[in-house]
Amino acid sequence: MGAARALLTTSCTHALEMSALLLNLEPGDEVIVPSFTFVSTINAFVLRGARPVFIDIRPDTLNMDHEQIESLITPATKAVVPVHYAGVGCEMDPIMTLCRNRGIHVVEDNAHGMFAKYRGQYLGTFGTFATQSFHETKNFSCGEGGALIINDASFIERAEIIREKGTNRSRFFRGQVDKYTWVDVGSSFLPSDLLAAVLYAQFETRDEIYARRRGVWHYYQDNLVDWAGANGVKMPFVPEWCEQPYHMFYLLMPDLQTRTRFIAHMKERGILSVYHYLPLHLSTMGIEYGGVEGQFPVTELVSDQLVRLPMFNTLSTADQEQVVDAVLQFRA
Numbered sequence: 407m408g409a410a411r412a413l414l415t416t417s418c419t420h421a422l423e424m425s426a427l428l429l430n431l432e433p434g435d436e437v438i439v440p441s442f443t444f445v446s447t448i449n450a451f452v453l454r455g456a457r458p459v460f461i462d463i464r465p466d467t468l469n470m471d472h473e474q475i476e477s478l479i480t481p482a483t484k485a486v487v488p489v490h491y492a493g494v495g496c497e498m499d500p501i502m503t504l505c506r507n508r509g510i511h512v513v514e515d516n517a518h519g520m521f522a523k524y525r526g527q528y529l530g531t532f533g534t535f536a537t538q539s540f541h542e543t544k545n546f547s548c549g550e551g552g553a554l555i556i557n558d559a560s561f562i563e564r565a566e567i568i569r570e571k572g573t574n575r576s577r578f579f580r581g582q583v584d585k586y587t588w589v590d591v592g593s594s595f596l597p598s599d600l601l602a603a604v605l606y607a608q609f610e611t612r613d614e615i616y617a618r619r620r621g622v623w624h625y626y627q628d629n630l631v632d633w634a635g636a637n638g639v640k641m642p643f644v645p646e647w648c649e650q651p652y653h654m655f656y657l658l659m660p661d662l663q664t665r666t667r668f669i670a671h672m673k674e675r676g677i678l679s680v681y682h683y684l685p686l687h688l689s690t691m692g693i694e695y696g697g698v699e700g701q702f703p704v705t706e707l708v709s710d711q712l713v714r715l716p717m718f719n720t721l722s723t724a725d726q727e728q729v730v731d732a733v734l735q736f737r738a
Contacts, residue, residue: 407521407528409536410559413569414602418517418539418552420595422450425513425535425554427568427591428561431456435484440470441687441697442705443489447515448686456484458695460687462702466643468712469496471704472504479508488533489515493651494644495524498532513537516555520545521612523649530555545615545653545719546608548601568592615719619652622721626655629730637738640711655715656682657733662710664738669713675732679713 433455488496512533530536540551566576572592640658659665687697
């Protein structure tokens with residue numbers, strides 16, 4: 407990817423926790439994050455005492471609305487966390503320009519976007535750090551795993567220490583010290599060699615995996631576009647300057663009631679279709695941080711509308727035809 411360093415971790419959550427430790431976050435600090443994301447995106451920073459400052463998403467890409475960021479920045483803002491939803495890149499040029507000018511770190515949550523690009527550059531190579539996921543639901547998986555991408559080389563040595571339980575064990579293995587010891591805070595963030603081997607085998611066939619997923623994604627798009635238009639259903643939007651990894655195919659139903667009927671319709675035909683994130687600002691913890699209903703209207707609407715179709719590396723053409731046939735039978 408061209409990053410300064412990539413360190414495998416036991417999960418994307420742990421990679422996020424490492425980034426919070428590397429930034430020395432503490433109580434009183436603020437982190438700007440979309441409400442439409444998985445809880446790990448913000449929990450890693452809350453664990454260090456930071457306060458989440460939620461932001462709404464765009465109605466097209468479902469990514470952080472970058473035009474709202476500046477209004478949320480305060481002297482306490484230490485990081486902005488863009489989440490590349492479905493592997494489609496956030497608007498990283500204006501985000502990076504704003505954050506550099508304000509001295510704010512950017513931590514990309516790239517759990518969905520391995521090998522995707524924004525304006526020709528790999529997602530995960532813009533911010534100070536980025537995090538990857540190799541969970542069982544991702545394009546590349548070792549069951550549970552992740553990686554911390556480090557783009558600022560000044561953080562590499564400390565990141566190695568934090569990942570190795572706060573010791574300088576990596577320097578010892580390189581022969582730079584004659585014994586290793588406890589030198590900083592840290593935890594056990596290093597995955598096993600067995601998990602790394604499972605992952606490496608998939609990276610060796612990444613072109614084949616992406617070709618397969620590309621075919622699945624476009625089959626859905628090509629066969630459902632007319633049905634979607636006739637039923638008031640929206641399809642995924644990918645800007646021309648973004649190269650997506652074909653991680654997910656979703657539909658945006660007209661409303662919650664229609665989505666509920668759709669999920670039941672698919673279940674009756676033996677097909678699992680699922681919704682995605684619930685707004686974090688309306689969760690039990692989010693309300694404690696000041697979240698109220700109506701605060702982020704796009705997030706709340708999309709959370710009620712979105713449904714995901716089956717999408718995985720070994721999805722057969724016959725099964726996909728069954729999915730499409732079931733969708734075409736539904737009337738919104």
